Amino acid sequence: MSDKAGTSVNGGGENVLDIKDLSISFRxxxxxxxxxxxxxxxxxxxxxxxxxxxxxxGKSTLIWTVLQLLAPNAMVDSGEVLFExxxxxxxxxxxxxxxxGQRISTIFQDPMTALNPVISIGTQMTxxxxxxxxxxxEKRKRAADMLASVGIPDPKERLNEYPHQFSGGMRxxxxxxxxxxxxxxxxxxxxxxxALDVTLEAQIIHLMxxxxxxxxxxxMFVSHNLGLIAELCDEVVVMYAGEVVEQGEVRDLFHNAQHxxxxxxxxCDPARIEERMRNLPTISGSVPDMIDLPPGCIFAPRCPKAYxxxxxxxxxxxxxxxxxGARCFLVRDA
Ligand SMILES: Nc1ncnc2c1ncn2[C@@H]1O[C@H](COP(=O)(O)OP(=O)(O)O)[C@@H](O)[C@H]1O
Ligand code: SF4
Ligand SMILES: [Mg+2]
Numbered sequence: 001m002s003d004k005a006g007t008s009v010n011g012g013g014e015n016v017l018d019i020k021d022l023s024i025s026f027r028x029x030x031x032x033x034x035x036x037x038x039x040x041x042x043x044x045x046x047x048x049x050x051x052x053x054x055x056x057x058g059k060s061t062l063i064w065t066v067l068q069l070l071a072p073n074a075m076v077d078s079g080e081v082l083f084e085x086x087x088x089x090x091x092x093x094x095x096x097x098x099x100x101g102q103r104i105s106t107i108f109q110d111p112m113t114a115l116n117p118v119i120s121i122g123t124q125m126t127x128x129x130x131x132x133x134x135x136x137x138e139k140r141k142r143a144a145d146m147l148a149s150v151g152i153p154d155p156k157e158r159l160n161e162y163p164h165q166f167s168g169g170m171r172x173x174x175x176x177x178x179x180x181x182x183x184x185x186x187x188x189x190x191x192x193x194x195a196l197d198v199t200l201e202a203q204i205i206h207l208m209x210x211x212x213x214x215x216x217x218x219x220m221f222v223s224h225n226l227g228l229i230a231e232l233c234d235e236v237v238v239m240y241a242g243e244v245v246e247q248g249e250v251r252d253l254f255h256n257a258q259h260x261x262x263x264x265x266x267x268c269d270p271a272r273i274e275e276r277m278r279n280l281p282t283i284s285g286s287v288p289d290m291i292d293l294p295p296g297c298i299f300a301p302r303c304p305k306a307y308x309x310x311x312x313x314x315x316x317x318x319x320x321x322x323x324x325g326a327r328c329f330l331v332r333d334a
């Protein structure tokens with residue numbers, strides 16, 4: 001794909017996104033929910049970073065923080081969210097509006113939330129190009145070319161149709177086309193294939209991988225599905241109860257998991273990774289209340305390997321290798 005619009009400011013060096021020491025809490029009637037604590041996460045240029053963790057671990061909070069669309073009861077306790085080298089947490093809303101949709105695109109589980117049901121696909125796809133100086137005919141041609149590149153037959157004719165005239169899988173393809181239309185440096189996908197059947201899911205993942213390479217964009221990919229993460233991602237971030245508990249390159253993480261939580265997710269059986277795991281395996285116990293945090297390791301109540309130090313203080317991130325870290329005393333004491 002050579003048709004690249006959009007202006008890509010090459011700030012930020014090798015990382016498109018660099019989240020540093022991010023802590024977010026929500027004020028509630030029950031107390032303060034410390035939903036993200038000291039999160040460090042980088043999305044390198046042209047790489048796909050997968051984010052995995054049980055429900056309630058803070059994955060969506062992380063995404064909404066990057067998009068600066070957090071609920072009004074949210075507070076930033078610490079940190080920076082550097083996008084192309086500039087902190088999104090200090091940007092005025094007018095600039096953020098330009099960044100969202102043009103330079104950071106999103107794909108969500110339900111394509112209908114992204115598409116306007118009463119406006120034709122062609123109009124929606126030309127509207128996105130409002131910043132380009134090209135003629136309407138040129139914009140429609142770009143839109144049709146994008147539809148073709150996501151595998152929609154008769155794209156020129158189908159520009160005149162409305163979202164309900166497409167199947168679920170086709171609608172998600174349209175969302176991907178719209179998300180890539182302005183050649184954004186960063187694409188965020190939150191469970192983009194969860195609503196699709198396995199065959200469609202495989203097709204969409206394959207398509208996303210191809211387009212990501214063609215468009216040379218970076219991607220943050222949130223999923224419950226470890227099989228998809230293994231297939232699509234270059235790096236993996238494992239979240240547990242508001243913390244990054246392990247991160248590393250996909251091979252290291254799947255074949256040499258260091259954190260007991262990751263090990264339990266993988267069930268210590270690498271063969272299972274090859275199978276399609278549609279959902280995270282269930283681990284007994286539940287994610288702790290993030291209002292009352294235990295003094296030691298956040299995972300200790302569920303950890304089969306917990307030992308003395310785990311109950312006294314929280315572990316820092318220790319590195320098994322330079323690019324592979326885990327928040328667990330076992331790595332320090334190995
Ligand atoms: N606006 C909010 N007010 C209070 N708590 C919230 C709010 N949004 C999210 N949370 C809490 O923050 C935690 C993380 O939620 P979330 O980011 O949605 O997790 P995930 O996407 O991993 O399922 C959960 O405990 C959730 O209940
Ligand atoms: S620090 Fe201790 S409790 Fe926490 S994951 Fe490691 S072994 Fe388990
Ligand atoms: Mg979520």
